[in-house]
Every structure is written in structure tokens, then in C-alpha cells.
Amino acid sequence: MDIDAEKVARLKKGDVPIYEPGLSPIVTKNFAAAQLDFTTDPVAAILHGELIFIAVGTPPGEDGSADLSYVLEVAGTIGRHLGDYAVVVNKSTVPVGTAGLVRAKIKEQLDLRGVEIAFDVASNPEFLKEGNAIEDCMRPDRIVVGSSSSRAIEILRKLYAPFNRNHERLVVMDECSAELTKYAANAMLATKISFMNEIANIAEKVGADVELVRQGIGSDPRIGFQFIYPGAGYGGSCFPKDVKALGRLAKSKGYNARLLSSVEEVNEDQKRKLFSYIEKHFSGDLNGKTIAVWGLAFKPDTDDMREASSRSLIDSLIAAGAKVRAFDPEAIPEAKRIYRGSSEQLHFADNAYEALQNADALAIVTEWKIFRSPNFKQLADLLKHRVVFDGRNIYDPKEVEAAGIAYFGVGRGRSLDGN
Ligand SMILES: NC(=O)C1=CN([C@@H]2O[C@H](COP(=O)(O)OP(=O)(O)OC[C@H]3O[C@@H](n4cnc5c(N)ncnc54)[C@H](O)[C@@H]3O)[C@@H](O)[C@H]2O)C=CC1
Numbered sequence: 001m002d003i004d005a006e007k008v009a010r011l012k013k014g015d016v017p018i019y020e021p022g023l024s025p026i027v028t029k030n031f032a033a034a035q036l037d038f039t040t041d042p043v044a045a046i047l048h049g050e051l052i053f054i055a056v057g058t059p060p061g062e063d064g065s066a067d068l069s070y071v072l073e074v075a076g077t078i079g080r081h082l083g084d085y086a087v088v089v090n091k092s093t094v095p096v097g098t099a100g101l102v103r104a105k106i107k108e109q110l111d112l113r114g115v116e117i118a119f120d121v122a123s124n125p126e127f128l129k130e131g132n133a134i135e136d137c138m139r140p141d142r143i144v145v146g147s148s149s150s151r152a153i154e155i156l157r158k159l160y161a162p163f164n165r166n167h168e169r170l171v172v173m174d175e176c177s178a179e180l181t182k183y184a185a186n187a188m189l190a191t192k193i194s195f196m197n198e199i200a201n202i203a204e205k206v207g208a209d210v211e212l213v214r215q216g217i218g219s220d221p222r223i224g225f226q227f228i229y230p231g232a233g234y235g236g237s238c239f240p241k242d243v244k245a246l247g248r249l250a251k252s253k254g255y256n257a258r259l260l261s262s263v264e265e266v267n268e269d270q271k272r273k274l275f276s277y278i279e280k281h282f283s284g285d286l287n288g289k290t291i292a293v294w295g296l297a298f299k300p301d302t303d304d305m306r307e308a309s310s311r312s313l314i315d316s317l318i319a320a321g322a323k324v325r326a327f328d329p330e331a332i333p334e335a336k337r338i339y340r341g342s343s344e345q346l347h348f349a350d351n352a353y354e355a356l357q358n359a360d361a362l363a364i365v366t367e368w369k370i371f372r373s374p375n376f377k378q379l380a381d382l383l384k385h386r387v388v389f390d391g392r393n394i395y396d397p398k399e400v401e402a403a404g405i406a407y408f409g410v411g412r413g414r415s416l417d418g419n
């Protein structure tokens with residue numbers, strides 16, 4: 001059930017409104033088999049069964065804390081229409097204590113109706129990554145379930161039994177710990193990225209190559225290779241908002257989460273990194289320059305541009321008087337929505353090479369597979385200034401330079417921000 005009627009209408013036609021590999025056939029198949037339906041009617045959804053999932057947005061409010069208005073709106077609606085016992089399961093990422101607020105909101109509405117209907121609330125945070133959602137959902141590392149009700153836990157155990165055959169994946173805990181587990185996971189991953197970006201910044205100052213350092217530390221299993229890729233900063237709908245929200249939550253309880261503030265600060269700087277390289281390379285004068293941008297989505301395999309690093313780069317380039325020619329394999333419709341179409345300063349190209357026409361330089365923001373092995377000779381012919389700014393360190397500097405193109409990666413020794 002969604003209040004967005006357009007989204008529901010599209011889904012009913014088998015038209016999945018987001019780009020997520022593998023999702024469309026699953027939706028189409030289950031819809032055709034009548035195992036899945038879409039509606040805007042809350043009553044139909046609430047009376048459907050004994051499990052009701054809340055998975056609405058929890059965007060940052062003005063002070064960075066999670067805005068719970070959508071979650072509590074749904075809780076109120078459930079209270080207004082609940083007919084029989086149900087477990088209300090919160091999948092949205094929410095601050096500790098939200099399960100209690102959801103419970104109180106439902107109870108308030110039941111009291112107004114003058115009815116007594118038993119219900120439980122459970123926390124069941126979501127750990128999937130966009131672009132890999134199906135795999136993460138079908139083969140989860142763990143399924144966290146938090147509730148004070150053994151009845152609710154049993155129902156959820158039954159629901160997740162097919163995912164739990166080979167070994168125990170359910171981690172059962174109280175609801176506060178489950179709520180904090182979600183923020184802790186995202187904050188830890190964001191910390192790994194900011195840590196590595198900090199090392200990249202140091203590498204630039206001392207003339208080291210962070211890519212070699214990454215390989216040198218990742219092979220230690222205590223560190224691991226995942227989430228230590230430096231680059232143009234983390235984006236997306238979750239890391240930025242969740243790091244902020246956890247910091248706010250700590251502050252509201254009188255604790256100053258210094259590490260989290262630094263993670264955020266490093267990331268904000270990192271998102272400006274590509275622009276600062278480009279600006280320095282052109283001696284501060286970008287007026288009339290044309291920059292090709294490869295990658296608009298906040299990561300590959302999605303069309304999501306929420307908090308994407310491409311946005312801060314494009315905004316800064318345009319503000320500096322440059323022209324941008326952007327290409328992304330999936331996110332152009334979303335970019336056109338955000339920027340209200342093309343303009344004199346912002347052109348959306350039909351393919352990667354068209355973006356290079358009349359461009360002075362190329363900036364890589366998202367590491368889509370199709371950007372990984374370009375024809376560098378062709379690039380050299382097309383680029384007026386023969387320079388590549390690689391915001392995801394996907395190229396071997398030697399290979400690029402062999403084609404006569406100047407190369408600048410993030411934290412790769414000879415950077416414009418370094419010595
Ligand atoms: N996007 C992701 O990959 C992940 C998201 N999460 C969490 O899941 C939650 C949802 O995230 P997204 O799906 O990205 O948000 P979204 O903003 O893309 O989607 C939220 C949906 O809720 C609908 N909605 C709003 N009010 C409603 C109401 N009263 N009744 C029914 N539907 C309503 C909206 O119309 C919208 O379609 C957030 O808390 C997020 O942190 C957690 C893990 C992964």
C-alpha cells in the first residue's frame with residue numbers, strides 16, 4: 001500500500017518505478033500469480049493479514065534528526081482500521097524508542113474507537129544495498145528481529161523460516177537494541193569510507209598511492225576489502241541521513257558523538273574534492289570550460305540520485321560558469337527531473353562518448369561497469385585539454401597517461417591538492 005497513486009498504478013501495470021536489477025521480473029511474476037498486489041487503500045492493506053510492515057521514508061528533519069511523521073502517520077492509520085491481532089513490524093530506519101511511539105499511536109487510535117484489539121510491535125531493520133537488493137534480500141547475512149513479545153517473535157520466525165534453513169540467521173533481541181543495530185551498521189560502514197578518504201587525503205600530501213595502501217590493509221581479515229574504497233564521498237538516501245540521525249539521537253541524550261561528526265565532515269569535504277581538483281587544474285577559471293561528467297547515480301546499478309556526489313560537482317561547476325555534459329546509463333530521467341531538463345549549461349548526453357564532444361576534461365563520479373575500459377586513444381582525441389579526474393579510482397594512471405592524457409585520481413600521489 002502506498003499513498004502515491006501514480007506509483008501504485010505503474011506497479012499494477014508491471015512498470016517498476018525504480019531501476020533495480022532483477023526486480024521487474026519478480027514483481028511481474030508474483031503479480032500475475034496473484035501473490036502480490038498493490039493498493040492505495042489502507043483498509044485493504046491493514047485487514048489483509050497478521051503482519052503489517054511499515055517501510056515509509058524517515059528523511060532528516062531540519063536539525064538532522066529522523067523525521068518520524070510518516071511512520072507515525074501510518075501507525076495512526078493502523079490504529080484507525082485494525083480489525084484483529086496483528087504484528088506491526090517496523091522496517092524503516094528509526095531512532096531508538098520509535099517502536100514505543102508506534103505502539104502508543106496505535107493504542108491512542110484504538111482507545112478513540114473504544115475497542116480493545118491485541119497487537120504487537122516489532123523492529124526488523126532492513127540491511128539491503130540499492131543495486132544489489134534482490135541478492136541481499138534473498139540471501140541475508142542476518143535478520144535482526146527486536147520485540148518484547150514472544151508471540152510476535154514466533155510469527156516472524158515462521159515468516160523468515162525459508163531464509164533460515166542452512167544456518168541460524170535470525171538475531172533476536174529487544175526492540176531498542178534492534179533499532180540501534182541498524183544505525184550502528186550504517187554508521188560503521190560510513191566510518192570505514194570516511195576513514196579511507198582521510199587516508200587518501202594524507203596519501204596526497206605525502207606522495208603515496210592510496211590504492212596500494214588499500215590493497216595493503218584490506219588483506220588483513222580484521223580490516224577486510226569491503227567499504228574501504230576512497231573516492232568522491234558517500235551519497236544515497238541512507239548513510240548521510242543515518243549518520244546525522246545517530247549523532248542527533250546521541251546529542252538528545254547528552255552525548256557528543258565526536259567520531260560521527262568527523263565522519264560527516266570528511267564526507268562533505270570529499271564530495272567537493274573533484275571540483276577542487278578541476279578548479280585547481282584550470283587555475284581557478286572555469287568560465288566557459290566544458291566538463292564531461294560520467295555517472296550521475298549515487299552508486300552503480302541504481303537510478304537513485306539522492307545525496308549523490310554528482311549533484312555537488314554539477315552545482316559547483318555550473319556556479320563557476322562551466323558547462324556540463326553528463327551521461328549515466330540509468331539516472332538521466334531522474335537527473336532531468338531534478339534539474340528540470342537540460343539547460344544551456346547542463347546537457348544530458350545519449351552516450352558516454354557524446355558527453356565528451358567539445359569537452360575540456362572528463363570527471364568520473366560513478367563507477368558503472370561501462371566506464372571501466374574506455375578507448376583512451378579516442379578519449380585523447382575528443383578531450384580538448386586531455387585530462388581525466390577519476391573520482392572512483394577506476395583507472396590505472398599509467399594506462400591513461402600512455403594515451404597522452406593527464407590523470408588525477410583521489411589520493412594517488414601526484415594530486416592537485418597535495419605536494
Ligand atoms: N532505500 C534503501 O535501500 C533502504 C532504505 N531503508 C529505510 O527504509 C525506509 C524507506 O526508504 P525508501 O524506500 O528509500 O524511501 P522512499 O522515500 O523511496 O519510499 C517511501 C514510500 O513511502 C510512501 N509513503 C509515505 N507516506 C505513506 C503512508 N502514510 N502510507 C503509505 N505509504 C506512504 C511514499 O509515497 C514512498 O513511496 C527509510 O527509513 C530508509 O532509511 C533501509 C535500508 C535500505
Ligand SMILES: O=C(O)[C@H]1O[C@H](OP(=O)(O)OP(=O)(O)OC[C@H]2O[C@@H](n3ccc(=O)[nH]c3=O)[C@H](O)[C@@H]2O)[C@H](O)[C@@H](O)[C@@H]1O
Pocket residue numbers: 093126127128129130131186189193226227228229230231232233234235236237238239298299
Ligand atoms: O540503510 C540503507 O539504506 C542501506 O545503506 C547502504 O546501502 P546503499 O546506500 O544502498 O549503498 P552502498 O553500497 O552502501 O553505498 C553507499 C555510498 O557509499 C559509497 N561507497 C561505498 C563503498 C566504498 O568502499 N566506498 C564508497 O565511497 C558509494 O559510492 C555510495 O555513494 C548500506 O550498505 C546498506 O546495508 C543499508 O541497508
